[in-house]
Amino acid sequence: MPKDSALPSRNGAASPGKEPRTARGRETLRRLLDAAAAEFGERGFHEASISGITRRAGTALGSFYTYFDSKDSIFSALVTHMSQSVAAAAAAAVAPGSTGVRREREALAGFLAFARQHKELYRIIDEAEFADPDAYRAHYMGTAKRIAARFDESVAAGTMSPGDNEVRAWAAMGMNVFLGLRFGVWGEEREPDDVAAEAERLLRDGLGPRG
Amino acid sequence: MPKDSALPSRNGAASPGKEPRTARGRETLRRLLDAAAAEFGERGFHEASISGITRRAGTALGSFYTYFDSKDSIFSALVTHMSQSVAAAAAAAVAPGSTGVRREREALAGFLAFARQHKELYRIIDEAEFADPDAYRAHYMGTAKRIAARFDESVAAGTMSPGDNEVRAWAAMGMNVFLGLRFGVWGEEREPDDVAAEAERLLRDGLGPRG
Amino acid sequence: MPKDSALPSRNGAASPGKEPRTARGRETLRRLLDAAAAEFGERGFHEASISGITRRAGTALGSFYTYFDSKDSIFSALVTHMSQSVAAAAAAAVAPGSTGVRREREALAGFLAFARQHKELYRIIDEAEFADPDAYRAHYMGTAKRIAARFDESVAAGTMSPGDNEVRAWAAMGMNVFLGLRFGVWGEEREPDDVAAEAERLLRDGLGPRG
Amino acid sequence: MPKDSALPSRNGAASPGKEPRTARGRETLRRLLDAAAAEFGERGFHEASISGITRRAGTALGSFYTYFDSKDSIFSALVTHMSQSVAAAAAAAVAPGSTGVRREREALAGFLAFARQHKELYRIIDEAEFADPDAYRAHYMGTAKRIAARFDESVAAGTMSPGDNEVRAWAAMGMNVFLGLRFGVWGEEREPDDVAAEAERLLRDGLGPRG
DNA sequence: CATGAATGAGAGTTCATTCAT
DNA sequence: TATGAATGAACTCTCATTCAT
Incomplete structure (x- = not known):
């Protein structure tokens, strides 16, 4: 399965009515988007x-205004793109037919790998809380909804115990986000596989005393 | 145990050399700090x-500059204060002698209550990622360290199974943070107790199929 | 000899990286420099x-910041320009082959004429003592050095008696500066030629009793 | 002859109507004046x-406003005080009965000594050009007038050749000022006596070729 | 389609001066 | 007489956006 198949094309990233019509224009648009990801990632939206x-x-x-209406609009485009990319990366890391806690581990491993490759991820998504609150909310609401849907499916399949899947989805998402921040972006002293394995144990068996 | 015993006095919140020397000055400083919490919480640091x-x-x-050196410095004071306040609130919610997963539930319940009362919490801590990165890092590093220390203690007491407590602490912290965002700040459609109970089940038994 | 041959082009007066690239830009830069000379001359740096x-x-x-980094930097540019212009004016007033005390008189006459035409000269150079101390020092050190070099040459040519030419150069410079202030800028009740002639007598014969 | 006999008392330095009435008040006023000399000397009027x-x-x-009306007024008081002090120091250095070029040398030596002891002299007088133009003008007009009066007297006594004594006074004053700046304040690599001796030679005999 | 100069609202910050205690 | 908190006008500088070429 080609990894990028679910990724949005960058052709549609320009502001409405400002899509490039020539090859030269498409090239300029792409350069602006890459530059914006770097700039926003390094300095944050306001800086x-x-x-x-x-x-x-x-x-x-x-030339910026040939393709975008405003600073906000390119930032929104970038947040949407990031949000879709990270979702796609997580989905792509899940083996077909995988289910239950095992599937969550695979998704986390995919997410960790993505975070390591795209260290600007957090700076961009997090600043959306201030610069584009709707996109921020949509990102986490959507992610939680996908996780909850997986949980529902797993419960139905008998590979997960029943429970309040919305609460559980937010818990699992928070876990992933902070493991990605700590072991994907801030430091790489743990192997992603070890982190994912520890998370899988937590999700499968909990932390309660054994036996 | 008086809830605020661990809270810093607001007397020390002014920039160095600008501490108020009269009662009138202390009153003005307090009004500025309260106003800043509201302003930063509603609009974010840059706005x-x-x-x-x-x-x-x-x-x-x-008069602002009678007590603070800059916009950055009052923001830092606020982040530090918030960070200490939320830690104190979580600690205060734990019953003396409590241990294991039960103790984590109590801490989460304390945190959820705090988040509901201080909806500006997230806006202030999150924007520190951009406006005061050191304080941001210190906040999460410190919180994770406290959680990991509790886990170590619980493992030693036999109330928790052994494992990689640093990874588990970051997982648990992320869980708490996102549950607080969703069910403390964004919406109140779940009772904090129910959220805490669901989280306790997850932490104790995991999500794996019951056998 | 074209009078302005030694004058710096104003193209290089903008802050580094802010040089104009179009004719329109060069025109704006020039207008800003002229305006700055008037403003600083009339009101002084701080006002x-x-x-x-x-x-x-x-x-x-x-638009100011399109060409200059700061108030300081345009002031520096102006001080440097003034310093070079006045040196060039003095040099241009010296007849080729002139030497000794006669040459000093010609330079003074050139300076007096310049001061009368550019009454903002003193306000700008003098305020550099506070706003740009390095440029201030450089201006007077450089001027003294040029005068001392002329003296050295004249002594070698036998058109001047030997002595401590550094001290003498500072003395002569001070003489010129104050004559320019009094009879060039503050009042015009003496003809520049008469002032220069009196200064020449002083420099040639001293004030001692004749006979 | 007591050196300070001609110095103005600092009792009269406060703004009108604000003179101290108690010993404690006089002490505070004196401390403010000393502090102002240091502050203005180090940082200049505007800084x-x-x-x-x-x-x-x-x-x-x-407490500042107990004794002074404004920043301008204490600065004016200081400029006036400086102006009178330097005049007194120069006058005190002249031996009774001294005349002609010799007298000028003595006055210069007194001035150089004063400048070395009061390095803030230039910063204060020079900034008066901007902060208190009337005092600045009065200082130099007054100084020139005193020098010209000495010249008149010397010419009458036959110890100086006749000439345009106003022009000559400005020339001599400028000489003194710049020698004081260079060899009194900026550097001390020349002995004041040597500087004064060189200046005396210049003033007596000029720089023309001997013979 | 690309260029870069021009615009001006708005921000943070300073500090001389006033005044209640 | 001394104190130090309060005031607010004025400043420098930034930068998203517009527009003529």
Whole structure:
């Protein structure tokens, strides 16, 4: 399964009515988006500047507005893209037919790998809380909903015990997010596989005393 | 145990060398800190303005600088204060002698209650990622360390199974943070007790199929 | 000999990286520099304001920062320009082949004429003592060095008696500066030629009793 | 002859109507004046602050206004005091009965000694050009007038050749000022006596070729 | 489609001065 | 007489956005 099949094409990332019509235009748009990911990731939304983006992209300042309406709109495009990319990465890491706690481990492993490759992920999603609250909410609501749906399916399949799957989904999502922050972005002293294995044990058996 | 025993006095919240020396000054400082919590909580660090803070506090613009060196420094003071307050609230909610997964449930319940009372909590801590990265890191590193220490103790007491307690602490912290966001700040459709109970079940027994 | 041959081009007066790239930009830069000379000359560095400069230049406030990094940097550019211009004016007033005390008189006459045409000269150089001490020092050190070099040459040529030429150069420079202040800027009741002639007599024969 | 006999008492330095009435008040006033000389000398008029002055003086901010009307007024008091002090120092250095070029040398030596002891002299007088133009003008006009009067007297006594004594006085004053700046304040690599001797030679015999 | 100069609202910060205690 | 908190006008500088070329 081609990894990027679920990823949105960047052709649609420009603001409405500003899609490029020529190959040269598509190239400029792509350079602006890459530059914006770097700029927002390094400096955060408010510290980032349009001139910083165009400087990185090697275009003139005014060219930015050929493709985007505003600073907000390119940031939104980026958040949406990030949100979809990370969802796709997690989905792609799940083996076909996988279920239950095992499936959650695979998704976490995919997420950890993505976070290591895209360290700007947190800076962009987190700043959306302030710069684009709707997108922020949509990202976590959507992610939780996908996890809860997996849990529902697993319960039905008998590979997971029943319970309040919305609460459990938010708990599992928080777990993943903070493991990704700590062991994907801030430090790499644990192997992703070991982190995922420990998380799987927690999710399967809990922390209660054995026996 | 008096709930606030671990809270820092607000006397020390002014920038160094700017501590108030009169009762009137202490009152003004307190009004500024309360106003800043509201302003930063509602608008986020960058959208917040000093004039917004002084307007809420009912002081002149220049009075802000009688007590603080800069916008950054009052924000730092607030983040530190929040960080200490939330830690104290969680600690205070734990019954003396409590241990194991039960103790984690109590701490989470304390945290959820705190989050409901202080909805600005997330806006302030989260924006520290951008406005005061050291404080942000210190907050989560410190919280994770406290949780891991509790886990170590519980394992030693036989009330928790052994495992990689650093990874587990980050997992548990993420769980708490996201449950607090969803069911403390964004919506109140679940009772905190029910959320805490579901989390306790997850932490004790995991999600694996029951045998 | 074209009088301005030694003058720096104003193209290089913008802050580094902010040089204009179009004719329109060069025109704006020139207007800002002229306006700044007037503003600093009339009001002094600290009383001068950027908005005063842009108002005189007929540009928007923000346009100032298209060409200069700060108030300090345009002031520095102006001091340097003034310093070079006055040196060039003095040099240009010296007849080729002139030497000894006669040459000093010619340089003084050139300086007096320059001071009368550029009454902002003193306000700008003098305030550099506070706003740009390095440039201030460099201006007078450089001027003294040029005068001392002329003295050395004249002594070698036998058109001047030997002595401590560094001390003498500072003395002669001070003489010129104060004659320029009094009879160039503050009042014009003496003809520049008469002033220069009196100074020449002083420098040639001293004030001692004749006979 | 007591050196300070011509110095103004500092009792009269407060703003009108604000003279101290008690010994404690006189002490506070004196501390403020000393602190102001240091603050203005180190930082210049505009960079100096009232709070910097009171901090140095060890008094409360508000106490400043017990003795002075404004920042300008204490600066004016200081400029006047400096101007009178330097005049007194030069006068005191002249031997009774001295005349002609010899007398000028003595006055210069007194001035150089004063400048070395009061390095804030230039910063204060020079900034008066901007902060108190009338006092600045009065200082130099007055100084030039005193020098010219000495010249007149010397010419009448036959110890000096006749000439345009106003022009010559400004020339001599500028000489003194710049020698004081260079060899009194900026560097001390020349002995004051040697500087004064070189200046005397210049003033007596000029720089023309001997013979 | 690309360029880069021009715009101006708005921010944080300073500090001389006032005043109640 | 001394204190120090309060005031607010004024400043420099930033940068998203517009627009003529």
